[in-house]
Amino acid sequence: MLIITKGSIDECNTKHAQGGIAAAISSIDSPELHFKDTIAAGAGLCDPEAVRILTEEAADRIADLVKLGVPFDTVNGEIALTKEAAHSVPRILHAGGDATGERIEVTLSNAARASRAITIFEYFLATEILVKNNKVYGVAALDLRSGTREEFNCRNLILATGGVGRLFKITTNPDIATGDGVALAYRTGAEIIDMEFFQFHPTALRMPGVPLFLISEAVRGEGGVLRNVRGERFMKKYSPQGELAPRDVVARGIVAEMKETGANRVFLDVTHLPARILSARFPQIYRFCLDHGLDITTSLIPVVPAAHYSMGGVKTNYWGETNVEGLFASGEVASTGVHGANRLASNSLLEVLVFGKRIVERTLRGNAHLKATPSPDVYTLKKRDTSDINDTTLNVTALQSLLWDNVGIVRSGKELEEAADTLAAWEKQLEPATDRPSYELANMVTVGRLMAEAALIREESRGAHYRSDFPNASNAWLKHIVFRKKAAKSQK
Ligand SMILES: Cc1cc2nc3c(=O)[nH]c(=O)nc-3n(C[C@H](O)[C@H](O)[C@H](O)COP(=O)(O)OP(=O)(O)OC[C@H]3O[C@@H](n4cnc5c(N)ncnc54)[C@H](O)[C@@H]3O)c2cc1C
Numbered sequence: 001m002l003i004i005t006k007g008s009i010d011e012c013n014t015k016h017a018q019g020g021i022a023a024a025i026s027s028i029d030s031p032e033l034h035f036k037d038t039i040a041a042g043a044g045l046c047d048p049e050a051v052r053i054l055t056e057e058a059a060d061r062i063a064d065l066v067k068l069g070v071p072f073d074t075v076n077g078e079i080a081l082t083k084e085a086a087h088s089v090p091r092i093l094h095a096g097g098d099a100t101g102e103r104i105e106v107t108l109s110n111a112a113r114a115s116r117a118i119t120i121f122e123y124f125l126a127t128e129i130l131v132k133n134n135k136v137y138g139v140a141a142l143d144l145r146s147g148t149r150e151e152f153n154c155r156n157l158i159l160a161t162g163g164v165g166r167l168f169k170i171t172t173n174p175d176i177a178t179g180d181g182v183a184l185a186y187r188t189g190a191e192i193i194d195m196e197f198f199q200f201h202p203t204a205l206r207m208p209g210v211p212l213f214l215i216s217e218a219v220r221g222e223g224g225v226l227r228n229v230r231g232e233r234f235m236k237k238y239s240p241q242g243e244l245a246p247r248d249v250v251a252r253g254i255v256a257e258m259k260e261t262g263a264n265r266v267f268l269d270v271t272h273l274p275a276r277i278l279s280a281r282f283p284q285i286y287r288f289c290l291d292h293g294l295d296i297t298t299s300l301i302p303v304v305p306a307a308h309y310s311m312g313g314v315k316t317n318y319w320g321e322t323n324v325e326g327l328f329a330s331g332e333v334a335s336t337g338v339h340g341a342n343r344l345a346s347n348s349l350l351e352v353l354v355f356g357k358r359i360v361e362r363t364l365r366g367n368a369h370l371k372a373t374p375s376p377d378v379y380t381l382k383k384r385d386t387s388d389i390n391d392t393t394l395n396v397t398a399l400q401s402l403l404w405d406n407v408g409i410v411r412s413g414k415e416l417e418e419a420a421d422t423l424a425a426w427e428k429q430l431e432p433a434t435d436r437p438s439y440e441l442a443n444m445v446t447v448g449r450l451m452a453e454a455a456l457i458r459e460e461s462r463g464a465h466y467r468s469d470f471p472n473a474s475n476a477w478l479k480h481i482v483f484r485k486k487a488a489k490s491q492k
Pocket of ligand 1: 004005006007008009010011012013014015016017018019020021022100101124125126127160161162163172173174176180181214308309330331332333345346347348349350352
């Protein structure tokens with residue numbers, strides 16, 4: 001197996017995961033309960049079979065991680081479990097307190113480096129999926145150190161390129177999350193689904209001059225409360241679950257409160273929790289804040305919502321196969337159907353493991369037409385008249401501001417039209433890409449268009465997708481929006 005990655009192997013979203021990984025492994029839990037919570041979070045759009053696979057195979061995949069040496073935290077010799085929003089029981093495993101992703105990433109990349117069966121090429125940017133007769137035969141990549149173009153031939157290609165958070169001005173995602181895999185797959189003719197469903201995390205640290213930093217959901221799970229700038233707790237106004245309501249509800253509650261108080265932040269208050277528990281349970285958060293002059297055991301933490309996780313992506317079946325023969329998608333770039341309209345916290349690391357393993361099993365079973373059945377009803381991006389678009393300055397900052405302002409936490413038809421028109425105008429301006437920034441920018445424009453157009457088509461509010469002009473869910477929209485290049489049906 002050959003792995004190519006555009007940075008060093010440990011530049012990825014996985015390394016930044018704090019809260020943990022969900023799995024029903026305790027005596028008071030069961031895959032059925034985990035299934036129920038996941039389906040409830042997904043707001044009517046989860047694929048029940050995919051969720052069944054996720055929740056039933058979870059314990060075995062955790063056992064694999066333990067065998068590989070991931071040092072999960074324990075209490076009295078048992079794996080320690082915490083609770084997060086919308087989980088009905090404590091079921092989140094963590095490692096190194098809030099360093100779960102880092103511990104998993106380091107363990108797995110060390111194992112990959114040590115394996116004779118795996119070769120790793122770092123600083124190679126995948127730029128094109130090579131396809132003939134709707135069948136993959138390789139991938140083109142730019143060697144970022146020499147600037148030369150290389151082609152790698154393969155029978156099966158697994159996209160595992162992560163998320164799209166860098167499309168937004170305020171995000172928890174690292175630099176690599178520019179949606180490359182979704183853009184590459186779309187250009188290849190793969191189906192892209194659920195792009196309107198993007199999760200905003202309610203609580204990222206916002207301090208002047210300090211890089212944005214996630215304050216894990218688990219902090220609220222352990223008893224942290226939200227206060228507005230007047231010091232008032234407010235979440236009960238927006239949900240009976242208070243601070244442990246689903247992420248979209250908490251994020252919108254914070255936005256409403258910021259608007260009402262005229263402030264650019266709210267506060268997360270953990271000062272009532274024992275200091276030694278905070279520093280032991282959240283060592284990374286505690287240390288990061290302290291390094292920037294904020295002692296969370298005595299001071300309120302200023303927070304804002306931030307772009308976080310893409311539920312949508314490359315459509316796959318239960319074996320990670322796409323509609324393009326030989327092309328697989330795994331992890332955040334994929335949309336397996338487990339998240340529906342909203343992801344249950346800590347289900348994404350689990351999805352990577354469960355469906356990643358299935359992909360490997362599938363590819364080892366030979367090469368007999370490994371592909372998913374195409375969707376019967378798909379959209380294609382419509383041509384937009386961009387002649388009266390005035391602001392045509394395309395750069396990453398402008399794109400991130402446009403997505404944040406117009407395709408963000410609260411959307412409207414007018415703002416989405418504006419975003420879609422501007423992105424279409426930018427698409428026409430793109431010069432042929434030559435280096436990492438120009439390839440990434442082109443990918444971000446494509447992915448931004450898919451997000452804006454999908455959000456425009458879905459005239460309702462559901463899960464993480466909230467339209468101020470259609471604030472309610474509609475049964476007519478209990479269906480998915482799938483895009484495919486050169487599809488038969490054009491966007492309305
Ligand atoms: C701050 C933060 C906290 C989180 N906390 C949690 C949590 O507690 N629990 C949970 O379940 N989930 C959490 N998530 C989400 C979860 O971490 C991600 O969904 C998951 O790690 C994605 O894994 P992945 O393998 O799909 O992608 P990644 O881990 O992001 O890996 C993608 C890799 O692809 C490479 N790549 C991208 N494009 C190209 C290209 N064109 N060519 C070559 N290589 C490329 C990247 O360099 C990177 O190495 C969190 C995310 C963030 C950002």
